[in-house]
Amino acid sequence: MADGELSGASLGGEPGGRGGPEPEPEQLVRSWQEGVDLCSGIYQHLKEYVPLVLCSGSEAKPAEENLAYQKLLQTLEWYLFGETPADGFAKLEQSNSSSQLCGRVFKGGEATYSCRDCAIDPTCVLCVDCFQNSVHKNHRYKMNSSYGGGFCDCGDVEAWKTGPACKMHEHGASEDSVNSASQLPVGLAERAQQLFAIIFRYIIDMLIWTEDKELPLGLQPREKTDSYFCVLFNDEQHSFEHVIHSLQRSLGCSQREAQSHTTLIDREGRRAVKHGTLQSCQETKLDVINITNSVFQSPLRVEILHSSVVSHQNFALRLLSWLSQVVSNSAGLRQIFCEVVLNQEPESDQPCLSSRLMLADAKLWKGARKAFHELIVCSLLMETEYKRLFAIEFITHYKQLQLEFVEDDHDRNVSVTAQSVQIFTVPTLARHLIEEHDALKIIIETIIELFSEHMDNGKLHFQSYSQDKLSRKQMVLYDLKYVLICKPPLWTDKLRAHFFEGFKTFLKLLKTMQNMEPMSRQIGQHLEIEPEWEPAFAIQVLLKCILSMIQEWCASDEQVLLQAYKECHRLLSQCTNECSQRDARKQLNTLNMCGHSISLKRYLVSREPVSIHLPLSRLLAGLHVHLSKSGAIDKLEEYVPSSEFQVEKLMDYPLRCLVLMAQVSADMWRRNGFSLVNQAFCYRKVKWREEMFDKDIIMLQIAASMMDPNRFLMFLLSRFELFEVFSKSPVPRNKDVIQQTNVLVEELLHLIIIVVGERYVPGVGHVKKDDVTLREVIHLLCIEPMPHSELAQSLPENESNETGLENVIHQVATFKKPGLSGHGVYELKPEYLKHFNLFFYHYYKSQQTKAEDEQKKRKKQSNSNEALPPPLPPPFYSTFVKVTSILSCDVLMLILRTVLQRAVDSTGRLWSEAMVQKTLHLICMALQEEQRQLEGGVAEEDVNFDVYLKATRVGSSAVNAESILSLLEKLRSVPQLDAQKDMIIWTLQMFEAVKKLREKSSPCSATEAASQKTNETTQDEDKAERKRKAEAAKLYRQKIMAQMSAMQKNFIESNKHLYEKATEAPKQETVRTEVDSITNAEDPGVALGPMQGATAAEKIILICILCQEEQEVKTDEMAMVLAACVQRSTALSKRRSRTITNLGDDCDPLIMHPDLGCGTHVGSCGHVMHASCWQKYFEAVQNSTRNRLHAELPFDLETGEFLCPLCKALCNTVLPVIPQQAHNLDSKDTETVAQILTLSRWLQNVVTRIIGLNASDSKGLQLFFPEMTSSENESKLMQASATSWKDAVEFRSILSFGVQSPIKYSKSIVEMLQLFATAVFRVGLKVAPNEADSRVPLMAWNACAFTIQSIENILNDEDKVLFGSLPDRQDLSLRAVLQFAASQRVVASPKVIQKHLTRLMSVFLPHLNVEDTWSILDIDFFHLLVSLVLAFPSLYWEETVELQPSDISCAFNNLYLFHLVTMAHIVQILLTSTTDCPMEQDGEESEESQSAAELYEMLREYTSRSLEYKPHGCYLWNCVKCGIFPFLRCSALFFNYLLGVPPPEELSKDSSEGQFEALCLYLALPTNLFKLFQEHKDIVSPLLQRWCSDSSVQSFLKGERTTVQYPRERNQLMELPEDYSCILNQGSQYKCSRSSDDETKNLALCMFCGAMLCSESPCCREEVNGEEIGACVAHAINCGSGLGMFLRIRECQVLLLAGKKRGCFIPAPYLDDYGETDQLLRRGNPLHLCTERYKKLERLWQQHRILEEITRSQDMNQVVIGLDWQQF
């Protein structure tokens, strides 16, 4: 970049050509003070220095830039304080009283807290410090993670009902806000005032500078240089990638550079991407525009700015933050600043300074806006009085700001309009704004204006609209909600007037929605284009809260309520009249029924347009209820005379809407597509229903309370288009029409039930708010037990997002805790079942069916009557009391009788069971009402209910009709109604009861007793009958159960998918049966040496899961294979931070390091197949899936992955099953051998053999001792071998203790062994498969050792016994792994194995004096043991004969190898794990501790006293015993699975006692382990000497290196805090070192090692093998060898990763008090660590089931496969 001349001319030179040395700040300031015009003085200074401040685009010398800033700012500070700034600030600090408010501004991701008990509204939040110090931490709080920008409300008395301030801010809050400005030092206030005004004006001038403008006079540079910047601006349209790409092309810069530009553009909103001459900048501008311009997107915004302008603008930004800093420090300066920026300049007609900048907000770039908003927050919003003044400015310009925001393309959180939440949610402020500044009207008018473009003929209509703009417009509705949140405690006339103005405007808005977007039924063909319906419903959701709050406001003042009602009624009537003008030509139609008649205009929902949106009607209904509740309804006549109240017209539209819903249910509108189905669903959905469905019902109830019931019902019948169905005798019609009609009748009956029965609205029925919630909860729980969140979601929320659930839940339900997965649920207490109403109006059809089944089932189980009669509803308010008269009116009687009549004549199809059910329900409701009146002591003559009479009278109105009662009797024998029988009986009993009451209240009640008695007897009979039925049912159930289980058996046998049973079956008859026969009681249970127990050949019979055939596994038969999964694992790693090194082509896996950095694990689901069956299956899978899209598969074909055909576990190879061989020692031979073959003799034989083999090999020494190439060693070795070779007898001496011929494996088994070995090799080393590689057997042994170690680890962790606690599948696969590893000596080349053995043995060959062997600190001895034991038989191989050691030889080989390894391990433990011991310790002097001390003394000698002090023997013994324990357990497992010798009983007993002794017994060790050293002193001493003199041992003892200690500490997941908010805070405090911004990050915590990473963020991406991958994926490569488990902090979920392609999310192990997890922190309840679930995660890791879990979740949830896991 060509900024050479600029930096050249900078501070070092003479600024602006002014002569002489630079003036000191004091001098300068003095000159300002002396000057006439302060402003021009300062401008002169800025003019000189600001251009030296380079724009942030340049790479040049940030230090100088900084210096310039300092120079400028310091001068200003000098002026402000009149002394050194440091002193000035210090004085301010002193005089400043603590702040009133906390005001901490939240960073993205920071935890915020709100109190559900005390916050005025949910936007009131606390920061973590304040929260911890507040009373609310013991309340019902909610936590959230902030998106940044808001601030802490601590100290704001208006934000909290109680506890407004924490302990830290208590003091400030109690102080009245004082005039702090007057307390400032002399002169400061005046200077501050002048300075702030000048600075702020300068800021405004600079920030809203436009290209066509010159710089202000005082700032124009003397000469205009040709130095320009090409500045790129941010927008929300172009993607990150697109901008990077475009910049690379147009600027010709590197990707990294383009990336940094783009990041900064996104963060700051603009960025100078080029500096140069005007012409070159113009060229670049054109390039950028050309490249980014496309058909789909407008080009990026680029501007060319003169360098001095850019400098001034950057400085202005800097000044904004400087001001923030200055005013935050001092209340006095803050007040002065507020005064300055809010003060209207007297002579100017311009708005005040703050408003000028505010109005330019939408034109500013992001960085400028952020700085400005921050200044607002820390100045204007911190002072109550100035907040008020600012609020007035805000509301004055409200409309303009919103209009500009809608056109703006920046996010809302960088718009000044977002400050509304800070202003409008302050209750007094909101009221003040409404009362004095018409806020309500202004906001609503803004909404109307914003929506004006969607207006069609005076109604809202959303046809083609931009989703983005619409959501911007909806923000205004939130503001409306905010100002209404608090009802006024006191009304003034002024408030009334202004509220009423606002209300009228609101009605205007509602009017544009009344009857909007009407629909017409499609007949014939299907609707072509689905109409847009979402926008209207989206607005309705926001309106719901506002509507209910407006109603609350109205209800709080009688005068307002009546006035509002009047206005609403007026507008609604006007609306309906407008609509009905269209129907003016229609004839009045008169309908007659039962002697009643009604005249109305014909209207058919099925033919004419109908709208779902009726907000005006619904508002009126809402207000009516409030009138009823408050009693103000009595005064209604004065406002709305009843003559004007045309109730039929008012109810008509809501009724049409309800009929529409009924017709949709009847499938009459199916040609109108999904849009209507969705709308019908939303209409009744909890988010909408309160201000839609519920209010329509109320409107009908209002009508019913005012109309004659017969007229009302006839109206309904007519609108339902069912009048003729009940007024004429049925005419046969086609099936579809009958079906439709039947559904409509059902819906009509349901509607009548609702209108009469639903009284759970305060004001309609005598209920309280909690009763309403209670009833909702009961009905939800009647469907099924539910978790808290589901309940909360199914209940309507108020404006504070509260449902009131907590108030009632404990009363009605009991909590059932969750298990390891799933969630806690609430179960309804049985005593609340009686409140169940089958026709509860908020049930969807499916819920109703489910609840009905559930309740009937329950009743059946308790052997009670299955009837589900209506519960007794609460009484109506007096306003509504007339509604009940519907129940006894003639028309209803006719309807009911007709339905029953048709059911009795069951031949017809004009009825349905549901219809009868509802009819019965209605009859019961009617009788209940009558009963209530009779019992309620109402005077006989006042009982207006005569249902009983009407229902029992024959042919009341219809001629010759039967009475309802007699029809009911007949109904009992209708076979189709069996399910309703109990209900029919119940209804009949109700009749009886009412009859009795009537008789009682009538003068002659003599029959009462008699009837009572009969009633009792019938009840007894009933009981007996029921008992009989119950017994019969029980028998029947048993029979069914028997049948079912028989069927199930068949099913299992024929169906492989029910695998669990299938595997149990063969397991029982196969695996172990034969082994026991040999094991006799005397068997000592020794696995090694001369006392080794005998074993028989194992007999394994398995069933192939694919062909279901049974087969015995034999070495010479076709192979049976286990589905297996081989994976690299760091689950046991003790060096998580270091990179994995034992990988790739040039790695030597011979020796495992004791830190177990990365091992190879073999797992299996335990499912067995024939090798041939599996091959066929695998080929089929490959063929069928190869063509499918790769992304769909949860497994990777290329690496041989497949899913187990039975359990769908992920597998990548198969493992052959091989039975154990029989072992039996001839006791006589054994004794003989034991006498001759001592350890030293054995070792001698071995050495001779090795050297002999070595020499006999013509290829030379290198092969055997590749590490010994130095000539000196070579010659020594040659000498030794030469002498030995002379003696061929000695060379073969090892064979003399017994040999036998090796086992032969069938071709199929060998094939499978090779296949598996190659898989282990390929996965374990991450190399290309090569079955001839010499490392194949090494990897097989390592995999075997590692798998055993991890199993031992799990058993220990879970406190399980060593033997007998493994699940069958693990047992079987561990057997197979062992036999597989052992078989390597047969399958692989013996020479290769000999070569490995030689190198392995070098650890124990003392006289070879090898310099370059491994230090014993760097060997994992269990791995070494496994390799040695399995490789050892190769020593017996002779070129001409294939031999292997006999059982006796084996026993001794194993014994001595084990002893050697054990001794080495003991030394290792003594050297490494005893360093920080106490010097003196009490303890009894046992034999063991004595020997321990002796050995230790020896080690001290050999290490030349590097082991400094001498710990107590007892302590040493303890160290060794603990340290070696895991090794012994692993060894016991190893030898057991290798040889099959049953272990001593203690090892399968659940007690820690005697374990050590039993292990020693089994492994043929002396319990005093040190005896080994004493016994074999001759051999051990030189070994000890060599081990101890090793250089790494020396450097360890000197403290120069670290090493693993024994026993190895078990790996655990990172400890997590109990309270989730702790993690949230840790997360928000974390600062990524690779990124400079504060932006919201998706932080992820590695649960293995605790590393914190920026997931999915460009800052922490890494390039691996030329590919960009996300931080988590990159971290997992080393930390988990590709597997990862991360806690995503802000989302509260755990991310499981496997490589670049696979991953899944599972909930974090945190539960709220309701036993539920909160993925994505949607609910925000306090979360606590659930240790069981945490443990479960840990096990997932330690048991190597992460991969399995991922595959399973991907298989279940296809969606996540679409995610690009590589980016995480």
Ligand SMILES: [Zn+2]
């Ligand atoms: Zn705070």
Ligand SMILES: [Zn+2]
């Ligand atoms: Zn506080």
Ligand SMILES: [Zn+2]
């Ligand atoms: Zn609280």
Ligand SMILES: [Zn+2]
């Ligand atoms: Zn098979």
Ligand SMILES: [Zn+2]
């Ligand atoms: Zn399986």
Ligand SMILES: [Zn+2]
């Ligand atoms: Zn990690």
Ligand SMILES: [Zn+2]
């Ligand atoms: Zn980062």
